[in-house]
Amino acid sequence: MKSLFNLSFRYKIPLWGGVLIITATLAVSTALIVQSYDDLRSDLVSSSASLGRTLAKTLFSAMIQEEVWQAFAIIRAPLHEQSDDNLVQPEMILALDQHERVFVSSHPKSVPMLTDIRRIDDEFARLAEMIVAKPGPDAPIIDLAGARRFYAAVPVAEEGARLGTLVIVYSKEVFLPRFRAGAWRGAGIGLLVLTVLLPINWYWGQRTAAPLIALASSAGDVARGALLAPPPDIYAYDDELGRLFEAFGVMVKSLHEKTLLEEEMIRSERLAAIGRLSAGIAHEINNPLGGMLVALANFKRRYEDDERAGKTVAILERGLTQIRDTVSAMLVDAKVKGRDFAPHDLEDIRLLLSGEAHQEAVEIDIECGLTEPVALPATLVRQILLNLLLNAVHASPASTKVNCSVQFVEGQLRIKTTNAGNAIAAGLMDHLFEPFVSGNEEGHGLGLWVTYQIVTQLGGQISAESRDGLTQFRVMLPVGESNA
Amino acid sequence: MKLTRILGVFAALLAFSAAQADDRLTPVRIGLTPTFPHDQYRPLEKWRLYMEHKLHRPVEFIRRDRYIETMDLLRLKKLDFAWICDYPYVHFRKQVKLLAVPVHNGRPTYQSYLIVPAGDKTTKSILDLKDKVFAYTDPYSNTGYLTPRFELQQAGEDPARYFRKTFFGWSHRRVLESVATGLADGGAISSHVWDTLSIGKPELTRATRVAAKSADYGFAPFVARVSVGEEEFRAMQKLLLEMTADEEGRALLKELNLDGFIVGDTRLYERTERLIKAVGEK
Incomplete structure (x- = not known):
């Protein structure tokens, strides 16, 4: 985990950005999918409730008069429409009598008249139990756990007296592809957003990281002794980072100046020390030298005739003169007055x-x-x-x-x-x-x-x-x- | 005195012309029942216009699903003529006069067809349909009610308990649809309706199978209210009988799947009468 945090900003910024974008997109896509499921369900609830109420009302008179054909025509009517629109088509509609037997069904071949719905299958048996237990006033969607179908059961009743029950059956097989289509749409939008945002995020991450990396590498150089500021055009904006670059530049410059100054000081101090030393030595040499030269001059004058002594003295004189020249060259006296x-x-x-x-x-x-x-x-x-x-x-x-x-x-x-x-x-x-x-x-x-x-x-x-x-x-x- | 006589004649003339005008404007009311596919609007509207043209009078078609309702309207003089089933014709003979008998396939007779869903390959007669769901046409229909019950009775069965459930479709066509969709396991309908629909709606008849055919009965007749005037009766009868005479009439007959109309005879309906007596209903 720590190695992840040790990554360069070059990767870290786009990575974190990517994680955030993916998380956000997933959240939005999930919300869209959940929304589409809810929409479908509420569509189903409202359409089945209104269909159920309408049919139940007209069915009442047909059922009470035992008009099988009329009842059949009523429950077949909603199924005949070829609908390609958003409404979920019922798979089957049943009119049940008071004993949950089929008075008439929209699909008499598979569910003939007088069939006890408990005998159809387990799902219908559970439905029958619910109808018996609670002949409710309205038509809620009954979604039995693990069932292959949704049911809406509406009492066929007048003033609370129940003559029978209208059952609208919706196949989940019809419902699920529509939900899946909605889910795919949500996922598609998510993918589209990702394909747009991720490259932008990558580019932005690189752009943000580049000056930081430059700054870090410059700081590393400075630490190693190379007093070089990053080029000023690497980040030309006046935000915090820009100010950091500016301050870094100023810092490097002042460090550079300080170093130069230190070097200069060391040099001047050295030169001053050498100057003092050489001037001191020169003075010490100069004083006896003057005496020696005067003595030599006196000696020369006294022993003018002595040729051999004269040669020796001349050698001494030349040597001493050379010493004086050298020493006087080292003795710089700026206090000389003149024009x-x-x-x-x-x-x-x-x-x-x-x-x-x-x-x-x-x-x-x-x-x-x-x-x-x-x-x-x-x-x-x-x-x-x-x-x-x-x-x-x-x-x-x-x-x-x-x-x-x-x-x-x-x-x-x-x-x-x-x-x-x-x-x-x-x-x-x-x-x-x-x-x-x-x-x-x-x-x-x-x-x-x-x-x-x-x-x-x-x-x-x-x-x-x-x-x-x-x-x-x-x-x-x-x-x-x-x-x- | 002379003046009064002239005025009297004048008044009589006025009254006569008023009566004439009244007669011309009063529509001829014709009741249509499901004994033939009476719910097809377009061809029937052509027939109505044809009648208006021939009679020089307005013609009204009054469609009722239930035979008894049409019979009531005849009795209440709300109809002048009606095309009804042979059973109510025989049963309510005192209230109506035979006007004309349709001819189909060269004969003024039709049969009752026992139909089952096309998927049912085994049923050969109504005796194979015990404890099944059966669709009748109308309690006043011969081919759609009386005949199957008669056959059950002949076989020693009690028609009231023989089937698990029965219901009335109130038209031959609906009985056909009930059997075709599987709502009913069997049904009885008029051969003429089945034949006609096998041309116009073959997908319906193909979904069913005719398992048995009954004996011939006098075709569902065109009748007149007893109190209809002689002239009116003749005009209407003439119109029906002469439909084969012109192109338009022949075209209409073709759409009705009929050869034409004949005057007919009450003897045609003797078998129906025997049937009613045998079943002992009413």
């Missing part, structure tokens, strides 16, 4: 990159949306642009184009660079802004790290995206007070 970033800075950058671009056979197209300087440190913005564009130029295949647009919109400076070429690998994307992570083998992997540090220190955001063969970086920097 504001101006449109001509873009021209400088184009110029600075032209050599590299030429070498890589890549064209650089810079779209400048600025008309006047923006209140951001020119040095840092220039560094951001240089880093991003250099990366783009190096990532671009030959004979392609690198696009860059710089716009000032809603108090933000928006930088966007686009280049063709291989997409950033999905694994790399999560660690893109970490130090010593590089997409190619040439770079040291600090460019994007530095850019990220500058952007975050300026209170901005940076994002990268690889799609349809294009890689795009977007930077948004809030513009504050003038630096000048």
Whole structure:
């Protein structure tokens, strides 16, 4: 039984609907059949009662005068009509005398005159008992249990004095086919209703179940981690289900956003931790480094003549300088004061990159949306642009184009660079802004790290995206007070 | 004086013409009994019109099922003529005059047929029907009542107790139907009615079988009320006798299954009279 309830709505709804329809149709058909039986019976009762009363009245004078032929003609009259209408024809009519003997019968060959009806058969014997026991005033239909015939017994009487009894006999064999015809009609109507309603029910069930199934499968997907809302056109109505779909969509969307936000937070926290760590180390290295370089300079000046010492010092100096360069590259200080970033800075950058671009056979197209300087440190913005564009130029295949647009919109400076070429690998994307992570083998992997540090220190955001063969970086920097 | 005589003659003329007119307008009343199939309306209506045409007078047919009723109407002068059975004719001879006797199969006689249902193959005479249901025609019928009772009496049976039940059908045709439907196990009817219906309603006669035939009796006669005027009597007699003379009359006779009418003789009915006396009824 439980497995029945575990069925999919796809089957459950049409099944329950089908059960309901069949039950209802059966009930209606049964009612029709019962009704037709009742109708037939009441037809029989009323027609036999009126026939019985009419015949009994006319029979009285014939019987009291012993006019056999006249009585015969009276009881034969209703049987002569060839009726194809709804009236049930009596099988036989008998006029009985006071002792339940046949005064005259409509079928004298089978039931001759003077026959005691008790001798005809068991049914008539029981009928005779009923007539003797209760010579009632009216003509109720007598339906003897197990009998093959219905009987209507009407007293032939005047003012309560009974001269005899009129018995109208109806064959059940005539009655039953008519009842059966009515029953078939009822059943036929039921079948017709079923053939119309069941397919409609099936279709409706499928239609109702389909969005539920879609929703359930979507919910299953979400539970497994795929944050996908069902397509909005799957159920376009504004009822409870429609609202459920809408709420589900909203829920999935907010879950998605939350996940993204969490990932972003983890990334920024990681980057911030790395930044703090690297900045701390850099500071710690920088302090003695400065002293060491000063000491080396003094040493060089004092021992200018010593060639061998000079070589050693030079080696030391180059090494220490390389360390300082690396460390200073990691030490991003956004608090540098300087002039504001101006449109001509873009021209400088184009110029600075032209050599590299030429070498890589890549064209650089810079779209400048600025008309006047923006209140951001020119040095840092220039560094951001240089880093991003250099990366783009190096990532671009030959004979392609690198696009860059710089716009000032809603108090933000928006930088966007686009280049063709291989997409950033999905694994790399999560660690893109970490130090010593590089997409190619040439770079040291600090460019994007530095850019990220500058952007975050300026209170901005940076994002990268690889799609349809294009890689795009977007930077948004809030513009504050003038630096000048 | 002369004027009074003229007036007298004039008055007499007026009275005469009034009487003439009255006579012309008074219908001839003819009683019909079930001695022949008197309930067939269409051919009888043709016969009536034929009579009106020949007599130049209106003719009324008065149909009664029971012979005694027709006899009463004759006695009460409500009928002028009637076609009755030979038994009432003989029995009420003083009240009627023989007008004409029908001729069937060339003879002015008919018989009583004992009929049984066609399914009854064994019955050969009325003596085989003891304790059965028997249908008589009319207590004043010869062929339908007197003859079978006479035969029982001749055989030493008591007609009143011989059958289990008897009833009157009040017409030969109904007796035939009673036997055909099985209501009665046997019945006695006029040979002429059986022969006529065997042509018109063969399905009825086929359902029965003639088990025995009686001796010949004078055919059920056409009679006149004793008080009918000579002229009227002659006119009516002439009409019946001359029916064979014209086409229409012959056609009507054919429908009545008769050859014609003859004047007849009371001697034709001597056997009937003997029968009445033998049975000793009335």
